[in-house]
Amino acid sequence: MYAKQYEITLPADYDMEIIRKRVAVGGHVLDDRAGLGLKAYVIRERGVDGSPVNQYAPFYLWNDTGAMAHFLVGGGGFQNIVRDFGRPAARHWTGIACQAGPARTTPPRAASRRLTPIPADADPDGTGLGLSALVEREVEALRRLSRHAGVHTAALAVDPHHWQLMRFVLWADTSAPDTSALDKDATERYEVLHLSAPGLDDLPEGRDR
Numbered sequence: 001m002y003a004k005q006y007e008i009t010l011p012a013d014y015d016m017e018i019i020r021k022r023v024a025v026g027g028h029v030l031d032d033r034a035g036l037g038l039k040a041y042v043i044r045e046r047g048v049d050g051s052p053v054n055q056y057a058p059f060y061l062w063n064d065t066g067a068m069a070h071f072l073v074g075g076g077g078f079q080n081i082v083r084d085f086g087r088p089a090a091r092h093w094t095g096i097a098c099q100a101g102p103a104r105t106t107p108p109r110a111a112s113r114r115l116t117p118i119p120a121d122a123d124p125d126g127t128g129l130g131l132s133a134l135v136e137r138e139v140e141a142l143r144r145l146s147r148h149a150g151v152h153t154a155a156l157a158v159d160p161h162h163w164q165l166m167r168f169v170l171w172a173d174t175s176a177p178d179t180s181a182l183d184k185d186a187t188e189r190y191e192v193l194h195l196s197a198p199g200l201d202d203l204p205e206g207r208d209r
Contacts, residue, residue, distance in 0.1 A: 004091065005057060006091065012046055023041045026080075027194035030077065034067055036062055037061035037197070039059070040195050041193045042059055042111050059168060061098070098205065098206070098208065099154045101152050103152045111168065111189070111192050113190070116164065120163075142167060151170070
């Protein structure tokens, strides 16, 4: 499993209905894309759920890195983003774990993301295993979170270049008080406009080994 996301920050007065219409018209294109676990077409809207920006920020979980490369640089779809918005940086993380939630059969309407720097002193006993212990605790926390009735899918991944953990959760409901309480340490919250999930059942359940 491999996670990817690019963030297109838009002007403060940008009409987000333009993005909504874009997704309504073209969001189905990846509904049957081979190698794709899921793509969540997510947005942040200035002033909603504390967002300081208008942003279009599609999030992907890929089962096949070759298919991901084709999408990015092989004319498989990313060229449309480049054409319309310029070429954003594509953040990427190596998958650690994925959990199906009780709401897996319900189309998600909200999402939350948490980015956590891994401290340089994550190995206090000098064995070199401190990072592994930290990740195991995060995997267990993901497992507990995923049991909540409102969770569609929860994923954990790592960026080993910047040493950062990323947790992304899809929620069946947009109820801000509920998701805020359950994922209170999320750093970003999103509205989900559409979910393409051709390879949802092929995503790992639990730790991706």
